Amino acid sequence: QLLLCLIETEAELTPPDDLFMLTLNTNYTLAWDWDQSAAGSDSATFTVQYAGLKKRNPKWTTVCAETSGRSCDLTRSGLNYLGLYVVRVQTNLNGRHSVWKSLQFSPDKDAVLGPPSEVRLGVSGRTLDIFITDPQNSSNSSMKEHLNKLSYDIVYWEQPEDGKSLMPETTSTVANVVTLSSIKPWTQYCMQIRSRDDFYNKTSTFTAPLCAQTEGVVPWWKIFMYFLLSLVSCFLMVLLFLYGGHHCFQICKATFLPNEKLPSYIKQVLPSFPTGDYPRLIVSDYESDLCDPVIVCSEHKTLGLHCRTIQSSFDLLNLFMF
Template identity: 30%
Template structure:
C-alpha cells in the first residue's frame, strides 16, 4: 500500500470514529449534577447540588428522597433552584435518609446522582441560641433561648445539651472569660467592673451531636455602680418631703371641714329623747305586767278498746 493510500484510510477511520461521538452529543444524555449532598439545620432536611459543568441556564432539576423504611418519593419537580427542602418527607427524626437529583432539559435528562446517607438526629446542625442581657448594678444577667427545631424540640433530641458562655470587655476582647457546661438558661455574671460595657456570646454543646451549635450573635450591655448613684437618693427624699409638706398644708387649711366630718355636732331633739325614753303605754303590755298566772285544769279520760275472741269470734273489751 502506498503512502497516499495509508493517509486516505487513516482519514476514513477518523471520520468513522468521530461520527458516533457527534451523534451522541446531539441526541445524548445531559451531564449530571455534581456535589449532591443532604444538609440539615435545626432538624430540617435540604438536598443541595451544583449544576453540571458548562450546563445551559435553562436546566431544570427533579429530586427524590428515600428513608431507611420507604423507597424514593418525589420532592421538587422541574425546579430551577440548586436546592430542595425535603423536610415534609421526613417520617422519623431518628431515620436514615438518602436523596437523589437529575437534570432535565426538554426531553433530555441526566442520570440520577445519589447523595450519601444522612442520619438526621446525629448529623443535623444546631442553630445559634437567642441571647439577651439585663444589667443589674455591677452584674449582668444572661437569658438564653434554644433555637426552634423544625421537628420536635432541641431538648427532646439533645437532652444533655449545655451552654458555653464567653464574655469580655468590649474594648478588651483579648481578655476573654469562659463559663462552660451550664444547664440553666439564666445565668448571672458576678464580679464585673462597674460602669463597664461587656459583650457576651453563647454556644450550645450536645454530646450526641457531631459538632457544637453555631455561636449566637454578640450582645453587649453596660454595668452600673455597686450602689445607686447619689442623686437617686436625693430625688427620692425630695419627693417624699414634698408629699409630707403638701399633706400638712391640706390638713391645716381644711381642718374645720375635717373636724366637722369626723366629729359632727348634731344633737337629737328633746321630743325624740322623751319619746325614746318614755315607758311603753300599750294596754297589752300593761296587762301582761300586772296579770297573775292562769290556773290550768285537766279531766281524766278512760279509753276502752274492743277486740274479737279467737274461740267464738265475739268482741272482747280491754280497758286502759
C-alpha cells in the same frame, strides 16, 4: 440492539454533580450543580427523591418533580431527625433521564446546629442575668425536643473604657437562665453565646456581642451629695417663686392702687379741720361759690387777731384752688 442504543443514549445525559445539603436545625435543602452546556438551548429539569437507608426494598418518595431549579427543599418532607436517608437527584431533558446521583444524609449527624434564637441581659445589682432562648426547629419549637443534651457556651469579657478588651472567660450551662456573680461592680461586660451538642461534637456559630453594665452599692458621700443638691434646688425654686410673687404684687399694686402722698404743708393744716371736713376741689360755674367775702379791718389791736385769722383762711383757700 435497540435496547442497547436506548441505554447508551440515556447514559449520555449528564447527571447532576456536587450534591450537598444546606441545613440549619431541622431545615434541609438539597443543592447541586449541572453543566448547562450539555443541554444546549434546551432547558433541563430535575427530580429529587429520598428513601430510608437501611431498608431492603426502599420506597422512594418524590419531593421535587421536574423542577427547573438547582435546589430542593426537604424540610416539610417528614424526615426523622434521628433517621438515616439516601437522597438522590436525576436530570430530565426532552424525555431523556440521566442516572441517579445520590447522597447519604443523617439529620442528627449532618444538620448544622443553630445558635440560640434570642439572648437577653438583665442587671441585678452587681450580678448579671442571662436569659437564653433555645434554637428553634422548623415548627418553631425548641431543639431540645431532638437534642436532649443541648448546652450553651458563654464567653464574656470586661469592656474597659479605653476599648482594649481583656482576656475572655468561658462557662458552659444547660440552663436557660444563668447568673454571673463573680464580676466587678460598675463595670461593662460583653458576651457571646453558642449552642453545643456533645453527642456528635456539634457547635453553632456565636451570637452577636451583647453588652451591659453592672451596678453596685452607692457610696454614702454620693447619697449625701444627691440630697444636698436636691435641697439646694428646692430652696432656690421656693425663693424664686416668692420673689416673683412679691414682684408681681408690687407691679399690680402700683398699677391699680397708686400710693399718692400729699405734700407736707397740706398735712400740717389738715388736723385743724373738723372730722370729715377736709379741703377738696369745688367745681362750680359761679364765682360766688368759690370765694368767701373779705372784710377789711382797721389796724386796731383788738381786731388784729381776727383779721389775721381771716387772712390765713383766705390764703389756704387760694392754695387749694390754684
